[in-house]
Amino acid sequence: MIKLPISSYRCAFLAIVATLAASVAAIAAQEPESAAPIAVVSLAGYDQWHENVAMIGELSGSPDLAQGLEAMLKIATANQGLAGLDKTRPWVAALIPVGPLFTAYVCLPVDDLDALLDVVRPLTANISTDRGVYKITLSGGQAVYVARRGDWAVVALDPATIGRAPADPLALAGELPKKYDVAVRLHVARVPQTLRDLILAQVDGVVAEQAVRRPGEDEATHAGRRTAGRLASGMTKTALTEMDEVTVGLVLDRSVRRLTAEVLLTPKEGTSVARRWSEYADRAPDESIAPQLRDAATVNFCSWSSVLSQPARNALQATLDTFRAEALRDVERSARPERSELDRRLALSLFDLADNLPTSERFEGHVGLIPRGDRMAVVAAVGMEPSERRTAQAEQLAAALAECYPGVNVGVETVEDRHGKVRLQRLSRPISEVTQVAEDREMLTRWFGDELELTFGIGTRHLYFAGGYDGRNALKRILAASRAAEGTTAPRPLECSWALTEGLRVIASLTDRSAEDAIVRDTAVLEQSPGKDHIRLSAEPAERGIRISLELEEGVLRLIAPVLGTLGAGY
Known part of the structure; x- marks a missing residue:
């Protein structure tokens, strides 16, 4: 059995609570025109993660890993565990626009919100309620707001954000909970123009720096850096203007003991990227x-x-020119x-x-x-x-x-x-x-x-x-x-x-x-x-874009499982 100081458990649990509430930053003063999320996060339910950890423990030679983490959780919550939480359903979070910036909310599946609040009560400075909205003041002074909506608990940084959560968070997540243990979908097309402009300005600044010739630099190397900078700038602009969605997901298939990470890139219909990628299906x-x-x-x-x-072809040619110049310099030296x-x-x-x-x-x-x-x-x-x-x-x-x-x-x-x-x-x-x-x-x-x-x-x-x-x-x-x-x-x-x-x-x-x-x-x-x-x-x-996948089979998981087990035990 894994034995760690009780203070470690409390710190870990507080960190989880704080992260759920405040992982995504600032709130602006004005309200957005639409509450459609810029990003959606899906996290498998507790029971599924428990089974995943158990499999990692078995592969790593630590068959008690899942039970050890369960014991850690009970110690951190005064033997209450996660009472009130529905362990069978997934968690959903969303990043939504507020003016030029963002706020976020997290939807936790619950069957008894009061019981779940009792679990976290010893770890907080105070819990108060106002018209069905609970204000949880953490030990560091930060406030988190929680309210029940159907069989979900909505957690946010301010009461107004709670009202913007949908009645059915699973509809927001779509197919993500069924396909992945954890997934993030970024709706690039919904990113506010102010943020797009900020990102492009930062990229253009880096490109401008790369355009300056360095002391002792030959023309071929300088040209290569300039071309690479222009390519990076062009790719960033293309991503911000022509991409519709980017989805990143991770799933552990316990039936075949295989870990798969996927990235799905979906461009807007009718864009140059969509036309170029469609050629792959017609070759x-x-x-x-x-x-x-x-x-x-x-x-x-x-x-x-x-x-x-x-x-891209220009960048490839510039890269070859740079390598050629380097090779000829090596010959001279x-x-x-x-x-x-x-x-x-x-x-x-x-x-x-x-x-x-x-x-x-x-x-x-x-x-x-x-x-x-x-x-x-x-x-x-x-x-x-x-x-x-x-x-x-x-x-x-x-x-x-x-x-x-x-x-x-x-x-x-x-x-x-x-x-x-x-x-x-x-x-x-x-x-x-x-x-x-x-x-x-x-x-x-x-x-x-x-x-x-x-x-x-x-x-x-x-x-x-x-x-x-x-x-x-x-x-x-x-x-x-x-x-x-x-x-x-x-x-x-x-x-x-x-x-x-x-x-x-x-x-x-x-x-x-x-x-x-x-x-x-x-x-x-x-x-x-x-x-x-x-x-x-x-x-x-893929149906509307390109899917990039990384698969690790059972034997590879056996090699890395001890590292994953150590990370789990290190909390």
């Missing part, structure tokens, strides 16, 4: 290597497919002047090839880590518009690499993907020729085998890269599988997956002994939930 089936790479990359897989606005011209040619060849990225409206790519015994191969693909110039650029890069690193073996072969021929260029060098330091040779051999290998391929619509152990053969197999496959569903805007158990096993075989023990311990925890050790991040079209 053709995926004809890249993504489906086959996903199947092979059982350690890690990431895929993205974005529609870039012109400002190099301690090896005899190699500076070779290194400079290599850097220019690399960035000339990368300059193809901002020319396409769609930014698409895929990367995966593929287990190869105790080692890993990495395979990647980047989508680009068809271009004969790109083939020449890739060949120049290969030539620059070979010239920069004498002794590198160069091999060329032709394979095919779904769009035609792919020219594969393989650069390799025996590890025995890379370094004469025994420890370095041993480490490189553990990672890569007997030779270092880099392969890149030039296709009609994609550039391919492969490295690690046996990366070239892994890429060839994936290209062959993609050529034989038919079109799949449209790719998601973003999809990433990490399998922790397999990844940690490979890492353990490649690291030194000092890190291996910790990895072995974490792997043992993950193995208690076989096949349920993934972290997944995705973005996909």
Whole structure:
């Protein structure tokens, strides 16, 4: 059982009460034209949270965690617990406009308000009543007002706000209580213009600061900062003018022991954002290597497919220009002047090839880590518009690499993907020729085998890269599988997956002994939930916008549950 000082319980309970009443700030003098909320918060009922905590306790090896927190609550409330509170229904809070600013109210489900007031009475300085509205004066002197409306208790910072709460708070929350344990919905379109102007003024101020050239700063870096600032300003203005709602929710699915966090972005209908995002639902089936790479990359897989606005493409180009300038400066500062011209040619060849990225409206790519015994191969693909110039650029890069690193073996072969021929260029060098330091040779051999290998391929619509152990053969197999496959569903805007158990096993075989023990311990925890050790991040079209999701499976929860349990016990 968790044992803590009684003063800690009282402070915690007072903090909860104060937070419910006063978490959102100021009240202006004038009344708003509408009481429609700017933000709505939904919190699952007490019983549901109790079950969630019990599951976290079980996963963390602290099966008494929920009972311990229950005991803490009883001590803080003189053994009354939460008498009067309906523990089965959710809590609802709202942020509403008052002139240019805001106030808030919280709706607590109750079956006996008097009993609930008796629970908090010992923790307050005074409780008085006036025409059905209770004034609760906290120990610090702050006043909170409470009134019953049906089977709800409305808590606010002033009596007038209580009257603006709806008779049915669940109607205000909509589907949030059914989908999430805790959720916040921000109605961006209802944000007062005065606040919009304030936010934009702050952003414009930061952009103006970034536009000032710093001492010793080259033009490319300065231009990159200016472009990034303009992009941030444009994105903020777009969000404030074209977004309708932003919803953030968290749910713990106890049936499958999975934690999911979601962000739902909903633009106003007819806006440029809505039109651009609607393209995701109308795309053709995926004809890249993504489906086959996903199947092979059982350690890690990431895929993205974005529609870039012109400002975003400009920002990407500015970023590449900044990196190019930094790389050339590093070459100039190099301690090896005899190699500076070779290194400079290599850097220019690399960035000339990368300059193809901002020319396409769609930014698409895929990367995966593929287990190869105790080692890993990495395979990647980047989508680009068809271009004969790109083939020449890739060949120049290969030539620059070979010239920069004498002794590198160069091999060329032709394979095919779904769009035609792919020219594969393989650069390799025996590890025995890379370094004469025994420890370095041993480490490189553990990672890569007997030779270092880099392969890149030039296709009609994609550039391919492969490295690690046996990366070239892994890429060839994936290209062959993609050529034989038919079109799949449209790719998601973003999809990433990490399998922790397999990844940690490979890492353990490649690291030194000092890190291996910790990895072995974490792997043992993950193995208690076989096949349920993934972290997944995705973005996909929703009914009116884009949904971004982060999922943690049972094994991952086992890893982090002790931390969550410690946080719970720390109150």
